[in-house]
Amino acid sequence: MLNHDSTAALPPADHQPVHLENAILAVLARAPAETLSAPEIAQVISDAGDWHTLLMPIRRAAVKLALDGRLIIYRKGKPVDPTDFRGVYRLGLPRHD
Template sequence: MSDPIEAAIFETLAKADPKGVGGKSVEPADVAKHIQTEQWQRVLPKVRATALHLMRQGRLTITKKGKVVDPANFRGVTRLRLPTEAETAAALAALPPKPEVDDDFV
């Protein structure tokens, strides 16, 4: 099952950047308004949390004043965009390694 907020983020980005070449960004508020036109402010914290989760997975980039933010420490006005290949690789490299499964005990 897909997360509706995650889907709304990528739908809003697709409208802003139909060719998917990257570089075009959207505000988290635009995504919140896409989800709920009235009272979109209530959805905004969930949009930001989902965007942060996607950034840590390497599927989204959060920027502030055109520069990529540190996912562990940022505040203020941000924008969302699709990541470059280098940004995706860096995010995946930062993830903790997955534990190996020992076939003898399975």
């Protein structure tokens, strides 16, 4: 399981899209076989403790990363169309097996 207290070597989590994309990928790379929710990712990359403000930027970044083929968005355990999903979702790295 991912350790949320360990933030060493994470890129800065400011709201700039590229930095946020890199931070999301870095968190997912720590446990590549796992999927994580947006709140789980936000809690890891938030340096101010107010991770709620990161939820919409994470969603936007996740859609872009999914469209680029760099991550997968899951809903109810199944990959979804990044341009058409609602509700609770999880993020994971593409599997190469």
